[in-house]
Amino acid sequence: MTHPLLFLLAATTLIAIPGPNHLYITARCIAEGRRAGVVSALGVETGTLVHVAAAAAGLSALIAASATAFTALRYAGAAYLLYLAYRTLRGGEDADAPVLGARPLHRVYLDGVLINLFNPKVVLFFLAFLPQFVDRDAGNVPLQIAILGVLTAFIGVASDLVYVLAAGTLGGWLRARPVFRRRQRYATGMIYLALGALAAFAGPEPRSAS
Numbered sequence: 001m002t003h004p005l006l007f008l009l010a011a012t013t014l015i016a017i018p019g020p021n022h023l024y025i026t027a028r029c030i031a032e033g034r035r036a037g038v039v040s041a042l043g044v045e046t047g048t049l050v051h052v053a054a055a056a057a058g059l060s061a062l063i064a065a066s067a068t069a070f071t072a073l074r075y076a077g078a079a080y081l082l083y084l085a086y087r088t089l090r091g092g093e094d095a096d097a098p099v100l101g102a103r104p105l106h107r108v109y110l111d112g113v114l115i116n117l118f119n120p121k122v123v124l125f126f127l128a129f130l131p132q133f134v135d136r137d138a139g140n141v142p143l144q145i146a147i148l149g150v151l152t153a154f155i156g157v158a159s160d161l162v163y164v165l166a167a168g169t170l171g172g173w174l175r176a177r178p179v180f181r182r183r184q185r186y187a188t189g190m191i192y193l194a195l196g197a198l199a200a201f202a203g204p205e206p207r208s209a210s
Helices: 004-016 020-032 034-057 059-065 067-089 105-117 120-133 141-175 178-201
Strands: none
Touching: 004 120, 004 141, 020 034, 020 105, 020 141, 020 178, 034 059, 034 105, 034 120, 034 141, 067 105, 067 178, 120 141
């Protein structure tokens, strides 16, 4: 591993930039509170660890090299986000009740895992970013990638929790207001729709190696 301090600085800077995972965690936290936000963050970073294992094993490179596999992953992610949007928007019609009931925490956690797993940009991130800090002369490249990836996940947890704290404060203020309670379902559903569109259409197509 080369330049560990430079890696930590670069990784922290990149991860802190607001992205789809942060937006999902923020939406969940505003809708259901800090506890759901923390569980969502843990789910997202569990997905990160799966990506790390795939990158260390060389599977991420295979996915990125195949236009078919990459596109399938991208559309699977978009479909899951659109499903979340549908599930949210079809909620109850009682305007005076909180429109988003608290989901079981294990489901909140699983949502976070799947949203990250189906995000092809995370695959590309590990392929483009981590190898820059690998010392090939030191040998055992997969182990170096795994260590760097785990560090990335820990940085991700710290970054996610900052968003949870901020969104939890904002969410508590918003949920106390009847207007927000009436519109909460629609606001959260539109966020999922936007994330689904971003997953489906944003980003370059990989070129097939075949």
